[in-house]
Amino acid sequence: xxxxxxxxxxxxxxxxxxxxxxxxxxxxxxxxxxxxxxxxxxxxxxxxxxxxxxxxxxxxxxxxxxxxxxxxxxxxxxxxxxxxxxxxxxxxxxxxxxxxxxxxxxxxxxxxxxxxxxxxxxxxxxxxxxxxxxxxxxxxxxxxxxxxxxxxxxxxxxxxxxxxxxxxxxxxxxxxxx
Numbered sequence: 001x002x003x004x005x006x007x008x009x010x011x012x013x014x015x016x017x018x019x020x021x022x023x024x025x026x027x028x029x030x031x032x033x034x035x036x037x038x039x040x041x042x043x044x045x046x047x048x049x050x051x052x053x054x055x056x057x058x059x060x061x062x063x064x065x066x067x068x069x070x071x072x073x074x075x076x077x078x079x080x081x082x083x084x085x086x087x088x089x090x091x092x093x094x095x096x097x098x099x100x101x102x103x104x105x106x107x108x109x110x111x112x113x114x115x116x117x118x119x120x121x122x123x124x125x126x127x128x129x130x131x132x133x134x135x136x137x138x139x140x141x142x143x144x145x146x147x148x149x150x151x152x153x154x155x156x157x158x159x160x161x162x163x164x165x166x167x168x169x170x171x172x173x174x175x176x177x178x
Contacts, residue, residue, distance in 0.1 A: 008104070013051050015104055020054035033099075035062045035112070092163045093146045094155060100134060108133045110142055111154070119154050 023029060034052050036044070044063065052059055096113040097120075106125040109115045120142070123133030133139070145151045155161070 009045070009048075012104065013047055016048075016051045017054070020051065023055060023058075029058045032059045033062055033112075034059060035064070090146055090151055090155065090161055090163075091149075093143050094158075095162050096160070097142060097155065100130075100139075102130075110139065111158075113160055114158055115154070120152065 023032070032055050044061075052061065094111075097110050099112040100122070101109045101112040101115065102125065103109060103118060103121075107118055107121045108123045108125060108130065109118055110120040110122055122136055122138040122142075125133075142152065145155075
């Protein structure tokens, strides 16, 4: 609440419970990663833990208490923010841009890490199937933008960039048959 200025915990837990009921009915289940952020001493709420357990062996949790400044977006004195000004050459897609994020309003974005205000939305589950969004030209364009040297400003400013592969050659050979 302190970082984003909102408190929608109950709404998130209720939505996750609805997703869990759909998930449990699936014959082929995808992996799901639950990510959360807090201060060094935060504890995961028991209600949230119980909801995550509904996803069983298909879920992983990733709770962090260290923050990057995401290109200067976060300047909170009350949380531990790393000011990472190292400039990395961004020739291959960031691993976070390859993992779609589904927002509570059904929109699908490209950055599962820093796109908290939905600047990189590529679709809306209210209007399209997730599979269609994942293979969409919008997503493909972002992936190509790294090798073409014209990445979105959002990605260019981000200090949390983590390359999916070490080099453009690795990226190209890994997906040559795709």
